[in-house]
Amino acid sequence: MSGGSSERAVVLELKDVDVFYGDFQALFNVSFRVEEGMTFAFIGANGGGKSTLLRTIAGLQRPASGQVLFRGEPVDALAAHKRVGLGIALVPEGRRVFPSLTVYENLIIGAYGGRKGDWNIESVAELFPLLKPLMKRQASSLSGGEQQALAIGRALMSNPELLLLDEVSLGLAPVVIKRIYEAMVQLVGSGHTILVVEQDVGHVLTVADRVACFLEGRISLEGKPGDLTSEAITAAYFGM
Amino acid sequence: MSTVPDIAKDASTVPAFRVARSTRVHRFVLVVSVAIVVALASVPWWAEVSVARTMVTFFTLLALAQMWNLLAGYAGLVSIGQQAYIGLGAYGLWLIGDVLGLHPFIAVFAAGLLALAVALPVAPLIFRLRGGYFSIGTWVIAEIVRLVVSNIQATGGGSGKTVLSAARLPIDTRITGTYLLALFVAVGSILLVYFLLRSRTGLALTAIRDNDIAAQSSGVNVFRSKLFVWAVAAFVCGVIGAVVALNLLRIQPAAAFSINWTAYALFIVVIGGFGTIEGPLIGAVIYFALLQSLSQYGTLYMLLLGIVAVIMATVAPKGIWGFVEKRWNVRLFPVSRRLLIEAPPPDEEPEPAEETDVSVATSV
Incomplete structure (x- = not known):
């Protein structure tokens, strides 16, 4: 876990963001800042708006009002594929690998945006050695853990600055979750900024520099994990 | 700008990936x-x-x-x-x-x-x-x-x-x-x-x-x-x-x-094989054979076409070519990227194939 510092540049900032699905408001006035090299965790129960938040940052959902700033520049008008080119990569909930493509083809699709960087097939395979012998396999034949590693690897192939991880531990075996969290620590150590959405509070607090709890579309609690008591987190999580 | 973890920089420990697009069979x-x-x-x-x-x-x-x-x-x-x-x-x-x-x-x-x-x-x-x-x-x-x-x-x-x-x-x-x-x-x-x-x-x-x-x-x-x-x-x-x-x-x-134009196309693709180049080729031959041999029976011909489509969708949902491809792992038109995991040793004759270096392939 890397420590936070007030001197670090702000990678992402949300200002008073409201998001609607038709008449239903999913996010209310959401504001926060994410600094470079930080792991920012969003926790909360199902339906709290965490995944909508990541979709909004990734450009898959447009805010009705408010601003999303990446490196100080508004990106609200940019389509999702253009945000990938800027360095924002999303690992969607449920992995969403391309089932009819091989592992190798899934990875090269990740490089489609053409953003330059050091990530390539070899470095992804080195980060997730379990993918090495699976390169020729169809993604549909992989286990949940293998698919999750592939989804993260595919996102890394776009050479992102900001990695958005949505429910990366959902439905996975403990040993796989451990490996994925180790990889997250490695990525932050190498300068990536991670914004992770999780329901597994225990795990995510071990790697997060900052945590925010979402309840019914609003941030009900925000702070450094060490500064928050488990009672405060529980109260914010369940709205007690 | 982020950098790659140190562990990822040592590419010497991972196999060299090469991509093959076509083989002798494809050239034949x-x-x-x-x-x-x-x-x-x-x-x-x-x-x-x-x-x-x-x-x-x-x-x-x-x-x-x-x-x-x-x-x-x-x-x-x-x-x-x-x-x-x-x-x-x-x-x-x-x-x-x-x-x-x-x-x-x-x-x-x-x-x-x-x-x-x-x-x-x-x-x-x-x-x-x-x-x-x-x-x-x-x-x-x-x-x-x-x-x-x-x-x-x-x-x-x-x-x-x-x-x-x-x-x-x-x-x-x-x-x-x-x-x-x-x-x-x-x-x-x-x-x-x-x-x-x-x-x-x-x-x-x-x-x-x-x-x-x-x-x-x-x-x-x-x-x-x-x-x-x-x-x-x-x-x-x-x-x-x-x-x-x-x-x-x-x-x-x-x-x-x-x-009917779209219906013909749909029928041909369903029986031949969805999502392949070979499928419509085979489907067109079958459809045309049915057309030539059964069209004299009027509405019965349409009924027979429907029965064939339903049987194919049930027995071979991916069409005839989908079945052949799965059973024998053959492709006449090499559109996918076949990965050769490890580079063969220098003294070994590599499989004749049109190769793409991974640095090119990863930039799609």
């Missing part, structure tokens, strides 16, 4: 295919006129099925309104050949542009619809186009038009020219799909078909990719319509804009 298939095309091209000089005209129908159905498969099988655009562009192409031949005075053989391709001109403004509207709504939307647009054309006096209304510029050509020139144009369209549609699928756009299309959210999140411009395929399919369908009109010399809106 290429030689055989060229021989078949050359043999087919000679047909007008030795076969009966009826044979040439029947083959024109086969070639147009094959090309139509390839385009429908490109839309539905690769881009996930399940259109049931491709008859709009067939009809526009047919009327385009009349407009450009008879009214504007261009030679009908050249007008065939200009007619494709007419279909394209209608397809492009339709795209932003129709792409807002998803799944079944998209399919119905394409049908609605085809019906609107049919109704508009049927109600224009200059196009002959419901009675249609005769393509006089083509009818005035010497019969040998017309039959031979139409046949070669149809063959060109059929072979061209296969080559178009083949090279498109081998390109980075082809990989993006497959990703979009699998999951468009994940494709967008990977940097794929979903709208532009779909628009490209939509435009290509509309242009080729327009050309197909013009070739059909050239073959029949008579255009009627009910026939030119008939939903």
